[in-house]
Amino acid sequence: MSLCFEIKAGGGPPAGFYKGKFVNVEATEHEEFGSGLKFVFEVADGNHKGEQATRITSDSPTPKNAAGRMLAGISGEALTPGKNVDLAPFVGKEYLLQVEDTKNGNGTRISTVMPNWAKA
Secondary structure (H helix, E strand, O other): OOOOOOOOOOEOOOOEEEEEEEEEEEEEEEOOOEEEEEEEEEEOOOOOOOOEEEEEEEOOOOOOOHHHHHHHHHHOOOOOOOOOOOOHHHOOOEEEEEEEEOOOOOEEEEEEEEEOOOOO
């Protein structure tokens, strides 16, 4: 058995700013927090191209919680109560992502999603 080990980062690319393509939203279940949504993006270029950047939120979006902020960022629209947001048209579209370290330090998560209006 080798005594040499490569130190790996937790899940996701390191904290920073990335271009990323929206992949999908998956239902998820957490032992402590219950059901939620996992927003999945793929880093589009740079040293972390192909890595997944994600954000897990509650499954009840509001204009002010993380789920609502993710939906607003992906759709590029302000959310209001009662509004329906269909994410299917946004799959494969490119966004600007801000990724931050998680509170427990075991990985990273998306903190902000912005439409990539600056594309050339």
